[in-house]
Amino acid sequence: MALSIVVLAAGQGTRMKSDLPKVLQPLAGRPLLAHVLERCQELHADAVHVVYGHGAERVRQVFDDSQVNWVLQEEQLGTGHAVLQAIPHIPQDHDVLVLCADVPLIRTATLKDLLGRLEKAPLALLTVEMADPAGYGRIIRAEDGAVEAIVEHRDANEYQRRVREINTGLLAARAEHLRAWLGDLKADNQQREYYLTDIVAMAVAEKLAVAAVASDDEDEVLGINDKLHLARAEAIYRRRQAEQLMRAGVTLADPARVDVRGTLECGRDVFIDVNAVFEGRVVLGDRVKIGPNAWLKDVELGDDCEVLSNVVMEQLRAGRACTLGPFARLRPGVELDDQAKVGNFVEIKKSRIGKGSKVNHLTYVGDARVGEHVNVGAGTVTCNYDGVNKHETVIGDGVFVGSGVLLVAPVEIGAGAVLGAGSVITKSAPADKLTVARARQVVIPGWKRPEKKTVK
Numbered sequence: 001m002a003l004s005i006v007v008l009a010a011g012q013g014t015r016m017k018s019d020l021p022k023v024l025q026p027l028a029g030r031p032l033l034a035h036v037l038e039r040c041q042e043l044h045a046d047a048v049h050v051v052y053g054h055g056a057e058r059v060r061q062v063f064d065d066s067q068v069n070w071v072l073q074e075e076q077l078g079t080g081h082a083v084l085q086a087i088p089h090i091p092q093d094h095d096v097l098v099l100c101a102d103v104p105l106i107r108t109a110t111l112k113d114l115l116g117r118l119e120k121a122p123l124a125l126l127t128v129e130m131a132d133p134a135g136y137g138r139i140i141r142a143e144d145g146a147v148e149a150i151v152e153h154r155d156a157n158e159y160q161r162r163v164r165e166i167n168t169g170l171l172a173a174r175a176e177h178l179r180a181w182l183g184d185l186k187a188d189n190q191q192r193e194y195y196l197t198d199i200v201a202m203a204v205a206e207k208l209a210v211a212a213v214a215s216d217d218e219d220e221v222l223g224i225n226d227k228l229h230l231a232r233a234e235a236i237y238r239r240r241q242a243e244q245l246m247r248a249g250v251t252l253a254d255p256a257r258v259d260v261r262g263t264l265e266c267g268r269d270v271f272i273d274v275n276a277v278f279e280g281r282v283v284l285g286d287r288v289k290i291g292p293n294a295w296l297k298d299v300e301l302g303d304d305c306e307v308l309s310n311v312v313m314e315q316l317r318a319g320r321a322c323t324l325g326p327f328a329r330l331r332p333g334v335e336l337d338d339q340a341k342v343g344n345f346v347e348i349k350k351s352r353i354g355k356g357s358k359v360n361h362l363t364y365v366g367d368a369r370v371g372e373h374v375n376v377g378a379g380t381v382t383c384n385y386d387g388v389n390k391h392e393t394v395i396g397d398g399v400f401v402g403s404g405v406l407l408v409a410p411v412e413i414g415a416g417a418v419l420g421a422g423s424v425i426t427k428s429a430p431a432d433k434l435t436v437a438r439a440r441q442v443v444i445p446g447w448k449r450p451e452k453k454t455v456k
């Protein structure tokens with residue numbers, strides 16, 4: 001059956017107390033809405049309609065390139081009214097799934113289960129038992145267990161308020177029925193809103209079956225209304241990611257202190273220490289070790305690489321057995337060949353470091369091609385920027401760069417060359433020779449230390 005999904009995302013999210021619209025609040029580094037759209041993709045929906053309203057411009061801007069149909073709900077007159085805005089875009093023979101942008105942790109398997117119920121009933125609800133159901137719509141069942149209605153908390157009587165099975169807000173329905181029900185909605189309730197939930201009683205009145213799928217996981221249906229919910233969702237998300245990693249054989253020093261805000265693929269026997277943050281797509285080879293407080297974004301590390309503590313890296317590719325850190329910053333565009341070593345207080349950007357080469361201490365390397373088995377001494381700087389343009393530094397195999405050398409690019413150092421400490425290299429240096437470019441040390445004959453004048 002063809003599937004249309006309606007994502008409700010028009011609400012203001014007053015309780016966030018934020019200038020950022022609720023659906024743009026970040027969970028694991030991505031807007032809430034992005035998580036829900038990912039579920040839509042996994043369900044291979046034929047069409048996704050996002051009902052938006054609050055923060056309209058900003059929301060659309062953030063999701064500029066996504067393949068969704070934007071449906072503006074100018075006034076937020078209730079969840080029923082919201083779905084009603086999307087219904088003209090949905091063919092009669094579709095199944096419709098209603099999701100909420102503020103319920104981002106929902107599992108795809110649960111949604112498939114819910115949609116499966118439409119084979120036998122024109123309406124299927126996702127419910128959950130809650131220890132504290134206050135504030136939610138209650139699922140009212142007949143004596144035989146059949147669903148009769150959803151009654152909102154504020155419209156419920158004392159008896160109904162004792163029900164702990166609640167409406168998650170997510171449901172599935174066949175389009176032709178949904179269209180008819182929505183057309184009949186009335187705003188005769190406490191809030192003067194068009195409640196989507198009123199369609200349940202309509203189906204029951206027509207003697208149509210209403211299916212209910214009870215989720216056994218309170219976490220997946222968590223609706224996010226404020227920053228406390230947001231933090232709870234973040235913790236749930238973190239725990240899920242950590243569990244997935246550990247099931248795949250990764251050792252985590254503390255599963256509560258690793259953040260995967262993208263995808264992380266690990267080889268065998270990977271170890272990750274506390275407070276590591278992974279963003280974008282990160283791939284770690286076998287036996288890779290990640291030290292404490294590392295931040296990796298869009299990184300690939302080969303087998304046996306070791307990242308020591310406090311290393312920050314983005315868009316980096318490393319071969320096998322490289323060592324990085326502690327305290328190194330690798331900006332975008334760095335490639336490390338096998339066994340390369342980047343040490344403490346080193347910054348590298350857009351450069352290639354050859355096999356077995358070492359850049360160990362207090363150094364800046366930018367726009368450079370460094371050969372194999374090169375040793376870059378402490379305090380070396382590639383002066384790659386003339387204030388207008390960037391220039392390249394090329395260092396051949398086996399070069400030894402003494403400490404405190406300034407390489408004023410563009411400059412090329414021949415293989416096997418040695419550069420004397422403190423040199424300012426402005427011209428290319430030949431292979432296998434010692435080049436020194438600094439003032440010679442002199443001793444001034446007859447020099448006397450000044451003496452303090454005596455004041456009379």
Ligand code: UD1
Nearest residue numbers: 008009010011076077078079082136137167168169195223
């Ligand atoms: C809704 C349900 C309630 C359920 C609860 C679960 C109704 C009437 N009630 O209540 O049974 O237990 O969710 O969290 O449906 N929205 C719009 N346009 C509107 C109104 C809402 O897009 O005009 C969106 C909101 O942005 C939100 C979602 O719909 O994503 C739910 O709306 P909300 O106001 O939070 O509904 P609740 O009162 O919490």
Ligand code: CA
Nearest residue numbers: 102223224225
């Ligand atoms: Ca809500």
